[in-house]
Amino acid sequence: MKIAFIGLGNMGGGMAANLVKAGHEVRAFDLAEPALAAARGNGCETFTDPKEAVAGVEAVVSMLPNGAIVKAVFENDVIGHAPKGAILLDCSTIDVATAREVIAAAEAAGYDMVDAPVSGGIAAAAGGTLTFMVGGSEQAFQRAEPILQAMGKAVIHAGDAGNGQAAKICNNMLLAIQMIGTCEAFTMAQKLGLDPQTFYDISSVSSGQCWSMTSYCPVPGVGPQSPSDNGYQGGFATALMLKDLRLAMEAAETAGSPTPLGSHAKELYEAFAAENGELDFSAIIKTLR
Secondary structure, eight states, rough: OOOEOOOTTTTTHHHHHHHHTTTTEEEOOOHHHHHHHHHHHHTTTEEEEHHHHTTTTTTTEOOOOHHHHHHHHHHIIITSSSOTEEEEEEEEEOHHHHHHHHHHHHHHHOOOEEEOOOSHHHHHHHHOEEEEEEEHHHHHHHHHHHHHHHTTTEEEEESTTTEEEEEEEHHHHHHHHHHHHHHHHHHHHHHHHOOHHHHHHHHTTTTTTHHHHTTTSSTSSSOOOGGGGGGGGGSBHOOOOHHHHHOOOOHHHHHHHHHHHHHHHHHHHHHHHHHTTTSSGGGGOOOOO
């Protein structure tokens, strides 16, 4: 397929490269020249105007920083400029309301569109092992699925438009809460005189086992390789986790759903992100030591 890819940051660059590897012709756009240069090195054709990038394509994929940018790009540069038969896929993490608004505008103009935020960090984007949570009609999902499969290990239809975003922010709220609890447990165990590896060996096969412990341990030298083993560099930045928590709290308020632990997790990450936004979110263990 001929696919336009808009947004070539830490995640989008690797995703676009995987579409090329899968045999697609990728027309890439970004505001940053270094990102465009990297895309050219990965086999993409690059453009400095998004309207030119989407001309004549069969699909448009975007990976952008926030809902305001997503709305502006689709309203100004994609809808009415990409061919009417193109399938539109937004893989950004944005608020549910904006996702539904943009998809409604696309559908009103005759396009199929899905919101398809991802789970997995930079390494998963580069390795093609992302999980996609997809919102949209059954027809739109069926059209989007083969494209998403070229960039991920799992593609799951979450329901109607916006439900991909709902799944993403609920999942990441849970992850934030889980990580803070894991950090608390390791810190307390160590202060009580228990070796971190010993605690890991016990808890990882007991009822306290969770992904934050066994796949992404916040303690260096314990469990599989994780950002904690690299000075908390790489992985999923604290600033991005905070962004997702803010989206989750906004959605919770709209839905009238109580989130006492989610709210407290947001407060803790807000305080930590003030000076540590670039560090992996597991670095929040530093606040407990």
